[in-house]
Amino acid sequence: MFLGGRYLDIYKKLNEDKIKIFFLFLILMFFLFITIFASLNMGAMKISFLQILKIVIGKIFSKQELLSEIKSNVTAVVWEIRLPRILCSILVGAGLATSGVIFQAILQNPLADPYTVGVSTGASFGASLIIFLNISYGLCLPISLGAMIFAGLTLAAVIIIAGRGVSWESSDLIMAGIIVSSFFSSGISLLKLLSGENVSAIVFWLMGSFSSKSWKDVFFISPMIFFGIALTMFNAQSLNIMTLGDDNAKALGVNASLTRLICLIIGSLLSAFCVCVCGIIGFVGLIVPHLLRYRLSADNKILIPFSALSGALLLCIADNITRTLASGEIPVGILTTLIGGPFFVYIFIKRKKTGGVSI
């Protein structure tokens, strides 16, 4: 009657699964390091692996004797140009994927992404506004400041609109997100119109790119990314339970409304910081959590670290492709959406054919 034979010892099986997952994580981690080194090797200037190794070790452990034998311009290319850019793409990939997990979980919708709630549109508007002001009035305001201010304003607006009632329903959040997002989209269009022939500055910024990212950007986003992922992990079990619906979550001792609000703030901040650094990069935050959820595990405790790592890996590779393959550089945001869109259609159709529940 019960399939006793197949699962004789569930406890043992669970532990074995945990070990497998842990090893898989280590393997991915290893891949990420390999990718970083391979990426440092790619580019217009040919630099050998040995030189790269010497520069990285020499810089990290400040050993001048290793650096002295290498030309200073080579060191600069590796340490000041390539490495910050690679690290930025990794951090943003991790941040976007984690943010995607959060939004999919709190909106109870496997098709949500970091841009669903509209905070990133607000951030883009802020950035566009600063670019517009800088060009029109010859100012020198920092773009990230405007992006952060408007991300905060958007988040506040979404919370006020959606939180009118007693509880935090996911449909209210999506609704509020759509309203606020379309409002700021029009705002961006207006700014583009007003900036006349200087419109390309805004357009390029919005397309999402990692070109000319420096250590300053790395230090700007890394605390938020690490802090955000850690906080999300802290809420992972509550997010798991919220999958049963708010009433059931409450019956299990999870305050669904409060968790949703906290995670909304974390997810929005993560995506806002990412937008600040590199504009809008589509599909990473949607596809990575979505695929891993069906292929690996729906358990957020596993999904969050794996999404972060895979997002980092994916965006780093995507950025390498845009950096090296195209003669003139194409923004990575275009590439992720160009490849991501058809790929998503493919997995969507495949899942329907195999008879599984579609999304």
Added chain:
Amino acid sequence: MNDIVLRAEGISFSYDKAPFIDDLSFCIKKGEMISILGENGSGKTTLMHILSGALKPKGGRVLFEEKDIFGISLKQRAKKIAAVYQNTKTNFPFSCFEIVSMGIYPHKAPFERMNRADVDFITKIMKLTRTYCFCNKKITELSGGERQRVILAKALVQKPELLFLDEAVSNLDIASRIRFISLLKKICEENNMTVIMIVHDLSSAFEYSHKIMAMKNGRMLYFDESKKLINEEFFKSVFGVKADIYSNDRFFIHSIC
């Protein structure tokens, strides 16, 4: 006094100005199995949400073990009270074992892992509720009734002293429903668990529950031992249907009054 698990003191509730539930008071004893009956929209679900602490009443108090239910933190409450509401849906492909094991969560400290005893207990409950065969299946791949059985198993894993079921057994097939309700009755008798459930299936309500509460338009029409309520007047006043009553406490509903 000690054997009273839940006490409602003059609870009232309204969705707009007009009172919907008005001044309800009653006590529920430990180990009892109670069915709430009534037409659609008679206030059963609202009452259950208030009793389980999911909805705050506009007036009156709900006392769980003589303490105000809203004075107990969510997590403390979840250690003793479990609830399954109608239409539990999920969009995410959790395995059924993962769903059932969520029931252990209120008994664990944050980040505390399941030990062997927990896993054995979950396995036992899954076998009892005949959901063990779904163990590795994804919850999104199950049918509505199967999914509901998994959710019910999760509620039992919570080791509740008081269990609320809001039409939670309605979409089970008749054999699964009888099997599950008789399992509940067995747990009630052995572990002194109290069950309060909303059902539409009158035959299993009268067959298995100790007491029946009948609601109409937000008022409590009857609250008595189920045996005493099997009469024509009961069916007429609560549901507006005609029933034939036979000598051995059996009934047959055949037409509208």
